[in-house]
Amino acid sequence: MISLALRLPSASRRAAFAKIVRNEARLAWRRPVGLIAGVAIPVLLMVIFGEISAFQQPSAILGGITLFDVYVPILAVFAIAMIALLGLPVPLASYRELGVLRRLSTTPVPRSWLLAAQGVLQLGIALTALAVIFGVSIAAFGAQAPVSSGGLVLSIALSAAGLFPIGLMVAAVARTANAASVVGRLAFFPLIFFAGLWLPRNLMPTLLRDISNYTPLGAAVQAIQSSMLNGFPPAAPLQVMAGYAVVFAFLARRFFRWE
């Protein structure tokens, strides 16, 4: 139903898309709930953890790494998850609620562009947050540089590919922006628990860690931590993340409502 063929020449088409992204960026900056939750909070936590000297002591229980090393991947997925589950769906639900999407569908520009613009913007925000978290933790707080950069990039890409469609599902089940914000948080907290925010995976009882292995954030932390400390991550967490990406991409496509 949605036609992407516009009469606009491709240069003007790019300009139109850029203007949508730009206005979305302005909105994200002017109502910075997503930026605070997705960028400021994890970065702040990283700085605080980096300053705590106990976090910097190699620990026998953790297998000789520091608690700070354990937390860097957790804070990285914290950022991706907040942006995917809150930053992405709340504006989309609000545009549907306000009729912005309806208005857009009366113009030559397809309403799917607004979704794409949000995706581009939120991905940009997530990459910024990750660059700061990894960059500053390595440069200023003595975290290990990744043993496998390729593994890190792949792990991040897969976790975003799984979490962004989950965010779209949040926008699909929530009727209003407020509901999206509630649903997003409700999804975030159990997921971040299994990522190990309160009890790092290395310290989890076996059963809990087994469950964690099959959650999107648990798998992401496992893959990122492995890339940082050991080398290219094992197949299992990558497969779990890829599975979530495929399933939720399908569900989001199936259930996302424009009106």
Next chain:
Amino acid sequence: MASASPAIMESGTASSDEAQAAARQPAVEIAHLSKTYGALTAVDDVSFSVAEGEIFGILGPNGAGKTTTVECAIGLRSPDAGTIRLLGLDPLTQRDDVREVVGVQLQSGALPDKLKVREILDMYRSFYTEPADVGELIKVLGLTEKLGDYYKALSGGQRQRLSVALALIGNPKIAVLDEMTTGLDPQARRDTWDLIRGVRDRGVTIVLVTHFMEEAERLCDRVALIDSGRLVALDIPARLAAQARGGKQVRFVPSDRFDDRLLTSLPEVSAVQHDGQHVVVNGSGDLVNAVILQLAAAGITARDVELVSLNLEDAFVKLTGRHATEGAMS
């Protein structure tokens, strides 16, 4: 009930517009449009065409099917039956071409609070191949001072005008405006009417959805009256009013009581009613003279004589059995 209806005075110009319009290609052609939602028939076999350069009103109570008709017409909904052509284009299969030439203002379409008017206009402008001169557009709409304001800070009237601006920003050949003046104060409403006339004078065809009688009467060349999904009447406003009137109505206070048959025997008179001390006579032709001469012959004089012209509101009530604004209450 208004006396001297402005629609009557405008009837001369409306007919010549109509004749002029008939000569041109129709801008909008809708034939046998039907749309049902489950058991509810929202639009039932509606057909009409709108000439280029015409201001065409779609009038009806809330829930009559006006908005569904318009949404089908612009391709936002697919009808169950019927054909739609906008400047010869099918809005369902030629979506992109239609979007370039049709500007739409929907009834419910807010914008993000934290965008500035300038940013909104700049973005929507970039969607069209040949956009309008934004500076001129917002000047006419009185929004020039508001360019730097957030959408949130705009009044209801300003938001409505911005919405009209976005409908016109692509330099459309057809503008579809749904409840464009709802929520505006009377002055803003009149200003918007002037704006719409100005847009029409530049050759744009206007399709106006409204439940305001006065708006349809003052602004529209022709009006389609829709009720319960059906097209009840389609005519120039003055003639619709005349249709409802079925002639004329005279009210007066007689100097003495008289037998109704004195008047009902006249060929000009169709009905005689009593309203307190007033007598209300419906009829046609030279009604006032006939009634007064007949009364004088019987030695009765009439004072406070009043010739009541029924207007579009009356036409509406007569044709649909309810007031246009009634639906808004429930």
